[in-house]
Amino acid sequence: xxxxxxxxxxxxxxxxxxxxxxxxxxxxxxxxxxxxxxxxxxxxxxxxxxxxxxxxxxxxxxxxxxxxxxxxxxxxxxxxxxxxxxxxxxxxxxxxxxxxxxxxxxxxxxxxxxxxxxxxxxxxxxxxxxxxxxxxxxxxxxxxxxxxxxxxxxxxxxxxxxxxxxxxxxxxxxxxxxxxxxxxxxxxxxxxxxxxxxxxxxxxxxxxxxxxxxxxxxxxxxxxxxxxxxxxxxxxxxxxxxxxxxxxxxxxxxxxxxxxxxxxxxxxxxxxxxxxxxxxxxxxxxxxxxxxxxxxxxxxxxxxxxxxxxxxxxxxxxxxxxxxxxxxxxxxxxxxxxxxxxxxxxxxxxxxxxxxxxxxxxxxxxxxxxxxxxxxxxxxxxxxxxxxxxxxxxxxxxxxxxxxxxxxxxxxxxxxxxxxxxxxxxxxxxxxxxxxxxxxxxxxxxxxxxxxxxxxxxxxxxxxxxxxxxxxxxxxxxxxxxxxxxxxxxxxxxxxxxxxxxxxxxxxxxxxxxxxxxxxxxxxxxxxxxxxxxxxxxxxxxxxxxxxxxxxxxxxxxxxxxxxxxxxxxxxxxxxxxxxxxxxxxxxxxxxxxxxxxxxxxxxxxxxxxxxxxxxxxxxxxxxxxxx
Amino acid sequence: xxxxxxxxxxxxxxxxxxxxxxxxxxxxxxxxxxxxxxxxxxxxxxxxxxxxxxxxxxxxxxxxxxxxxxxxxxxxxxxxxxxxxxxxxxxxxxxxxxxxxxxxxxxxxxxxxxxxxxxxxxxxxxxxxxxxxxxxxxxxxxxxxxxxxxxxxxxxxxxxxxxxxxxxxxxxxxxxxxxxxxxxxxxxxxxxxxxxxxxxxxxxxxxxxxxxxxxxxxxxxxxxxxxxxxxxxxxxxxxxxxxxxxxxxxxxxxxxxxxxxxxxxxxxxxxxxxxxxxxxxxxxxxxxxxxxxxxxxxxxxxxxxxxxxxxxxxxxxxxxxxxxxxxxxxxxxxxxxxxx
Ligand SMILES: [Zn+2]
Numbered sequence: 001x002x003x004x005x006x007x008x009x010x011x012x013x014x015x016x017x018x019x020x021x022x023x024x025x026x027x028x029x030x031x032x033x034x035x036x037x038x039x040x041x042x043x044x045x046x047x048x049x050x051x052x053x054x055x056x057x058x059x060x061x062x063x064x065x066x067x068x069x070x071x072x073x074x075x076x077x078x079x080x081x082x083x084x085x086x087x088x089x090x091x092x093x094x095x096x097x098x099x100x101x102x103x104x105x106x107x108x109x110x111x112x113x114x115x116x117x118x119x120x121x122x123x124x125x126x127x128x129x130x131x132x133x134x135x136x137x138x139x140x141x142x143x144x145x146x147x148x149x150x151x152x153x154x155x156x157x158x159x160x161x162x163x164x165x166x167x168x169x170x171x172x173x174x175x176x177x178x179x180x181x182x183x184x185x186x187x188x189x190x191x192x193x194x195x196x197x198x199x200x201x202x203x204x205x206x207x208x209x210x211x212x213x214x215x216x217x218x219x220x221x222x223x224x225x226x227x228x229x230x231x232x233x234x235x236x237x238x239x240x241x242x243x244x245x246x247x248x249x250x251x252x253x254x255x256x257x258x259x260x261x262x263x264x265x266x267x268x269x270x271x272x273x274x275x276x277x278x279x280x281x282x283x284x285x286x287x288x289x290x291x292x293x294x295x296x297x298x299x300x301x302x303x304x305x306x307x308x309x310x311x312x313x314x315x316x317x318x319x320x321x322x323x324x325x326x327x328x329x330x331x332x333x334x335x336x337x338x339x340x341x342x343x344x345x346x347x348x349x350x351x352x353x354x355x356x357x358x359x360x361x362x363x364x365x366x367x368x369x370x371x372x373x374x375x376x377x378x379x380x381x382x383x384x385x386x387x388x389x390x391x392x393x394x395x396x397x398x399x400x401x402x403x404x405x406x407x408x409x410x411x412x413x414x415x416x417x418x419x420x421x422x423x424x425x426x427x428x429x430x431x432x433x434x435x436x437x438x439x440x441x442x443x444x445x446x447x448x449x450x451x452x453x454x455x456x457x458x459x460x461x462x463x464x465x466x467x468x469x470x471x472x473x474x475x476x477x478x479x480x481x482x483x484x485x486x487x488x489x490x491x492x493x494x495x496x497x498x499x500x501x502x503x504x505x506x507x508x509x510x511x512x513x514x515x516x517x518x519x520x521x522x523x524x525x526x527x528x529x530x531x532x533x534x535x536x537x538x539x540x541x542x543x544x545x546x547x548x549x550x551x552x553x554x555x556x557x558x559x560x561x562x563x564x565x566x567x568x569x570x571x572x573x574x575x576x577x578x579x580x581x582x583x584x585x586x587x588x589x590x591x592x593x594x595x596x597x598x599x600x601x602x603x604x605x606x607x608x609x610x611x612x613x614x615x616x617x618x619x620x621x622x623x624x625x626x627x628x
Numbered sequence: 629x630x631x632x633x634x635x636x637x638x639x640x641x642x643x644x645x646x647x648x649x650x651x652x653x654x655x656x657x658x659x660x661x662x663x664x665x666x667x668x669x670x671x672x673x674x675x676x677x678x679x680x681x682x683x684x685x686x687x688x689x690x691x692x693x694x695x696x697x698x699x700x701x702x703x704x705x706x707x708x709x710x711x712x713x714x715x716x717x718x719x720x721x722x723x724x725x726x727x728x729x730x731x732x733x734x735x736x737x738x739x740x741x742x743x744x745x746x747x748x749x750x751x752x753x754x755x756x757x758x759x760x761x762x763x764x765x766x767x768x769x770x771x772x773x774x775x776x777x778x779x780x781x782x783x784x785x786x787x788x789x790x791x792x793x794x795x796x797x798x799x800x801x802x803x804x805x806x807x808x809x810x811x812x813x814x815x816x817x818x819x820x821x822x823x824x825x826x827x828x829x830x831x832x833x834x835x836x837x838x839x840x841x842x843x844x845x846x847x848x849x850x851x852x853x854x855x856x857x858x859x860x861x862x863x864x865x866x867x868x869x870x871x872x873x874x875x876x877x878x879x880x881x882x883x884x885x886x887x888x889x890x891x892x893x894x895x896x897x898x899x900x901x902x903x904x905x906x907x908x909x910x911x912x913x914x915x916x917x918x919x920x921x922x923x924x925x926x927x928x929x930x931x932x933x934x935x936x937x938x939x940x941x942x943x944x945x946x947x948x949x950x951x952x953x954x955x956x957x958x959x960x961x962x963x964x965x966x967x968x
Contacts, residue, residue: 515810518755527743530735538733539968541959544835545761545795545821561762562790565783565825567834574762574789585959594961598733604761604821608791616760 004239005154011174034157048091070142077113082131163488165362169260179431190374210397215366221386261372262356268330270322273307315360335373367484404447433483543581549573551580574606734968759802772880795823799840813845837940844933853934881914
């Protein structure tokens with residue numbers, strides 16, 4: 001999902017640099033796959049007015065344009081088909097650098113060209129290179145276009161994990177960032193003006209099986225003026241990777257990107273018998289869709305139909321028989337939820353991938369349709385000068401009760417490894433839209449009936465009678481109502497995960513300290529050395545750590561440690577070398593008729609440095625005696 | 629033409645015999661047999677001969693090529709041989725001597741057991757810490773909460789050195805040294821030699837080895853000790869072995885315990901090895917006494933820990949059915965060979 005930083009700032013005040021925001025997103029569990037910087041355009045790129053455009057003799061597409069850019073005039077040769085006199089354009093003056101391209105004065109067909117009229121691709125805001133940009137007629141000439149295109153900007157390519165359907169729009173991302181950064185989120189509150197004409201006189205909606213379509217709502221707009229969207233809207237779509245089409249379609253796309261809930265607009269005149277029926281497709285039922293293809297459906301596909309024909313594949317793509325055209329005067333706006341598995345199957349079977357299917361596949365909640373529908377309605381009335389009929393047709397057969405879950409702070413501590421105060425837990429969960437209900441004794445699972453929760457006396461809570469029965473009888477459990485769009489929060493552990501995520505995985509204490517006590521190198525070396533000797537036929541022997549001081553003296557060792565209470569004089573000094581004992585062992589075995597004696601000992605010896613310091617190095621002695 | 633060819637072969641033989649290195653051989657090969665060689669140019673002269681003479685001369689050319697190739701091969705072989713001989717002279721080893729089947733030696737059974745114990749604990753996340761055999765009274769007794777008048781401090785129990793030091797009586801000294809230098813969490817074993825003034829007999833030795841385990845962290849309980857002991861016993865003696873602890877006294881642990889495992893000989897029904905009790909003593913254990921923490925400056929309210937010690941000789945004797953501890957220090961090759 002492409003997220004424009006500037007657009008995101010409409011909903012939450014963020015002043016982080018790109019890297020910092022990337023870090024924040026990453027640590028709140030939203031992976032940033034790529035970051036694309038859209039740099040500010042140089043001052044030499046300005047809005048301009050095409051005074052005249054004339055074909056160049058001998059060229060089939062080049063035109064010579066006289067361009068007024070406020071500070072002066074210039075002559076530009078342009079090859080774009082949509083270039084015409086009287087249009088407002090984006091002019092790059094000679095010397096401008098756009099990416100790898102440097103604009104120079106040049107002669108084309110012998111005609112001097114001092115500048116370039118730019119396409120969207122040349123400005124870096126989209127891949128569109130079909131023609132040059134036509135700015136709105138009221139754009140002042142000679143001004144920077146940075147503000148028109150909200151540049152500079154940064155585009156974050158986000159990977160949303162499949163469980164987080166609440167993050168499929170700008171508002172969702174903003175809410176989550178608000179929870180992790182503690183900055184307030186600004187949610188546009190749609191303001192609707194409904195006309196007197198009631199919708200039910202003009203349209204009916206029927207869902208044949210609520211398992212496939214839990215909720216379907218429709219609004220009706222009259223006197224719709226289809227045209228181009230305002231530039232700000234087009235820019236937002238472009239930066240998010242969508243092509244502007246017309247104001248009505250653009251509004252549905254805009255709301256999908258903003259609120260994360262896909263909408264669909266039908267041409268009311270194309271809805272046969274003024275009925276909308278949501279039903280499984282008939283076998284081999286055909287529909288031509290907006291991607292220019294025709295699909296043969298079957299009973300496993302869900303369609304939106306009028307009295308006779310399907311007019312859309314539910315949640316996936318609209319049909320060409322009902323789409324918005326320049327001639328459209330009345331619009332039916334669909335805001336609905338469809339069974340996620342069904343949408344996934346249809347999308348997979350027919351290989352249709354759309355932004356809509358992408359979202360419906362991830363379990364959208366029925367409660368969310370109201371906001372999306374209202375937001376779009378507000379924009380239809382303002383941007384298409386539409387008149388909104390009174391009322392909403394709403395087929396919602398089985399509204400679900402909100403989920404209530406408990407969480408034990410002690411359980412959090414046990415699983416995550418640090419404590420969060422009750423207040424902190426409430427703060428974090430509330431920032432995610434969870435509504436705190438009350439404290440109570442612990443009840444596992446979803447709470448069906450709020451009266452189940454036994455409320456411990458608040459005064460006793462305050463007196464800190466909290467720790468004694470930590471897990472099972474936690475009187476301290478906090479109960480929350482889960483917002484309907486967080487379909488992923490079903491168990492206590494899900495709440496614990498949210499808390500750990502928001503507080504930051506980087507705050508998790510490292511239990512095993514980084515201290516390293518063991519000398520791995522010495523350990524490994526001693527083992528290797530012993531193994532090497534064994535491979536070569538030697539047997540390891542072990543002897544007491546003390547021996548006869550006279551032996552050491554024979555070998556020239558002085559001043560060893562003497563035992564003051566030895567068991568015998570032969571065992572009265574700490575050994576300073578292993579040699580005497582290795583030799584004695586060899587002798588012992590020789591006396592037992594061994595003729596091929598291969599021995600080694602690796603053990604500590606004890607060297608005194610002075611009166612109160614000593615060394616205990618390992619000594620390694622091997623001995624090989626072969627008699628014939 | 630024939631003369632030219634003879635001349636060529638003669639020159640080639642002489643020059644190839646002078647070659648000193650594999651590189652020389654390569655160069656000569658190019659010179660006499662390569663594309664720009666005289667021999668190759670003679671092939672092109674074939675065309676100027678009468679058709680009836682061509683086969684005979686062609687044959688001669690081929691013979692010459694084979695001959696030169698032979699010189700090169702021979703010289704290359706003799707160079708390799710020379711290099712081989714030189715190598716054996718330098719290293720002093722006769723590389724041409726036939727190999728012999730080498731008889732393996734063996735580790736001492738105490739080392740085998742110690743390694744097994746080390747590996748078992750390392751797999752449980754323990755580190756190995758080493759200390760000194762020669763210790764002072766502080767680390768061997770005072771820091772371990774041993775009263776001044778405790779009998780273990782006697783000359784009859786502990787070896788003392790003429791410089792005022794002593795030989796450690798347990799590897800618990802390493803615990804002390806580790807806790808002095810490192811902060812919890814601590815998770816170590818310390819294998820090593822200990823010394824007690826016992827006369828050698830079937831079950832005693834003045835020199836013996838212990839492995840001491842120490843875990844210090846928040847929330848460590850006696851239950852962790854029981855777990856670790858059972859885990860260790862299962863790995864060392866097999867999954868069927870049971871373990872237990874029973875009350876005992878040690879100065880440096882509170883509560884203290886003696887660890888037993890079910891008899892590995894009879895499986896717990898009672899036999900000579902377990903003196904008909906069905907249980908075998910493994911060593912002492914317990915929760916580190918808060919006093920020990922206090923002496924070492926560790927917050928005894930925040931941290932707790934357990935420690936236990938195992939006798940390596942005893943485990944070796946059990947596993948290998950060695951009836952007398954003294955056998956382990958005899959180093960008799962007839963015994964040692966059984967562990968090869
Ligand atoms: Zn037994």
